Amino acid sequence: MSFADLGLIPELQRAVADAGYTEPTPIQRQAIPIVIAGNDVMGGAQTGTGKTAGFTLPLLHRLARHANTSTSPARHQTRALILAPTRELAMQVYESVKTYSKHLPLRATCIYGGVDMNPQIQELRRGIEIVIATPGRLLDHVQQKTINLTQVEMLVLDEADRMLDMGFIPDIKRILALLPASRQSLLFSATFSDEIKKLADQMLKNPQLIEVARRNMVSETITHRVHPVSSGMKRNLLAHLLRHQPDTQALVFVDTKLVCGRLAHFLERHSISADSIHGDKSQQQRTETLEAFKAGKLRVLVATDVAARGIDIDELPYVINYELPHTAEDYVHRIGRTGRAGHQGNAVSLVCTEEKHLLADIQKLIKLEIPQEVVPGFEPDPDFFEAGSRAHRGRRPVEDFDERPRREPRGGREERPPREERAPREDRGARNVVAKRPPRSTIAPDGFDFSKPYVAKPVVLAEGAAPDASPAEAGTPRRGQRPIAFLLGGLGRK
Structure with a gap:
């Protein structure tokens, strides 16, 4: 079987021939006719079998009717959205789209995080039919209102299981809410799990299951x-x-x-x-x-x-x-x-x-x-x-403890006796009893007893002071001396 037998338009057949491909892979033989017919697809194949071309070629086939050479952004609405979990995978899909659409006047771009948004915004303003994006950066553009998703006709989730592992499911659900209900959805993954099937039930309508190899099978090469x-x-x-x-x-x-x-x-x-x-x-x-x-x-x-x-x-x-x-x-x-x-x-x-x-x-x-x-x-x-x-x-x-070699004692220390020669648990327990410490003394070196209430010592009068001086007089500073604030109370306002 050749690519011409799959029903692809001549422009795509020429691009495939230019890339050096003559015969489609099993996933391509099964997926391309179903996608061209407009059905939702849940596809699985081991990585490296041409899964990307399995959805890229029919996507370009269906969007060929929108191809035009006009310079007006209004003539280049976003018609297809491809979501990928990582920047590297998004770039790989973008390269495939550019390779296969070389003979079609369709515009494509790749947007991802980690780089400046301004060049991406300028690219989107020119008008783009096919957008390949990572979920986080796509939502950034949605928030900035630099992309319009109301005209999307086809949605592709590539490596959906990886998106699950990376925690992108909440972002994907937000994106799905922004897309038209009448769209064609494709979900491709190298592996399937129960969580993937639950996601497929939410976003796909009567999907065709394509699985050219058993789940999680590795390549025979x-x-x-x-x-x-x-x-x-x-x-x-x-x-x-x-x-x-x-x-x-x-x-x-x-x-x-x-x-x-x-x-x-x-x-x-x-x-x-x-x-x-x-x-x-x-x-x-x-x-x-x-x-x-x-x-x-x-x-x-x-x-x-x-x-x-x-x-x-x-x-x-x-x-x-x-x-x-x-x-x-x-x-x-x-x-x-x-x-x-x-x-x-x-x-x-x-x-x-x-x-x-x-x-x-x-x-x-x-x-x-x-x-x-x-x-x-x-x-x-x-x-x-x-x-x-x-x-x-x-x-x-546990069964290997008695048979493993014991290390030689270091520093002259005695080797511990084998387990069976040690004292019974109840005899050894006495060694683990911590002796009670004697109570700490409450008498300071200068004789002060911390356990008794504080009693002020009698005031010793200086020489020449009157013995009947009142406390107020004793606390009054002498004339000419500056009062000094002590502790944190200060002197207050006079």
Whole structure:
């Protein structure tokens, strides 16, 4: 089957041929005719299978009737809205729209946060038919009244499950309330969950379910491998693996921004060209780093999950999980950056004892037993291969306590006797009784007793003073002396 058999207009067929595509993928073969017919779609496919073109091409086909070369903004109303969870993914979708609409006079723009709004406002004022946006920045433009959504005919939610994870659902509901009720809605996601289906019930009308692969299935072109290693030797093992593959690029995933920057600096110090990308970097820095990585100028890109769905490199050979994701579904999205468009890919994971439970969750999700290979010189902790290990909880199994080797005593201290030789609990309890402290004395060194009420000492008269002087006279300052305020009361007004 060719793209001409799907019913696309000639302008789109020419653009697809110019891009070098001759045969549609399974998700494209199923989704394009249904979307062209005007039906709502709930589509799911493993990442890297052409899901973006699956909704971009029919969207352009349906909007072709609005194409015109007029310079009036009134002739270029916003007709389609595509929502993406991250800036990188929004830019990727925007590039696809520009590629496929090169022979159509349709305008498109991409708006996202982290950059100045003024250029985006100027672009929207020219009139734009297709807007690709992240939810937060789109609501900023709605609040500034720089975009009008009343003429939207098509709505696309890309990577809807990621939007759930990032907490965008309240924003999406606000956006849905601004759109016309009579619209066509498409929801595409690499994975499905019960929450996604609830969202689909709210925004889709009699949707057609398209799922070309079983839920959370990974690409068959990816080879999986696990290297057990102790947590303290992970970065050394990573440098070792990269040195033994000197001509290949690798995308390395970590969990936190702090580890991301430090690991990139560590690789740089070991003469491995590397840079990092995470949420704290500006959009310009992230764009420049991605472009350098795509152009091959950068060998290793260390990234947090912010980049898991925004990097589209057809022939990326390696994805390395320096730290396993805490959510098993994120493993599918991470490794989806390799093995794309039918090319072979490798997914390597460095797993320490504390991550064994995460590895078990991933294998259960993808229904695949990942082979494990220990690299000589980078062996894991001794308890990694123990059955039923609870290392991720921070303690050993109870049955292993008596069999583990004991450390030698340090500093001449006596080694504690084995558990069975220690005193019974009731005998040892007496040692834990804290002796009562003696009551603290209330007599000060000068003889003052704090436990008794204060009694003023008798006034000692100075030499020459009359013994019958009244207190008022005694407290009256002498003539010529300046009265001094004491404590905080002051002298008051006279």
